[in-house]
Amino acid sequence: MENKKEITKEMTMGEILGIDPSIAYVLMECGMHCVGCPSSIGESLEDACMVHGLDADQVLEMIKNYTATRA
Numbered sequence: 001m002e003n004k005k006e007i008t009k010e011m012t013m014g015e016i017l018g019i020d021p022s023i024a025y026v027l028m029e030c031g032m033h034c035v036g037c038p039s040s041i042g043e044s045l046e047d048a049c050m051v052h053g054l055d056a057d058q059v060l061e062m063i064k065n066y067t068a069t070r071a
Contacts, residue, residue, distance in 0.1 A: 005019055010045070012043060013027075045059065
């Protein structure tokens with residue numbers, strides 16, 4: 001059984017990467033190449049998507065699909 005915390009768009013980038021650092025791959029594929037930037041760690045996924053002109057719900061779905069394949 002999966003015992004990981006559910007990822008939401010309200011979570012900070014730091015929290016998300018703390019759950020699974022390999023999610024950085026998905027974020028970079030979406031166009032978020034600033035994943036390692038110290039200021040991005042405190043931003044919510046929703047805020048980061050807004051800055052990059054991305055749909056937070058779509059990015060979240062991509063993250064969830066990615067993590068589901070790794071379970």
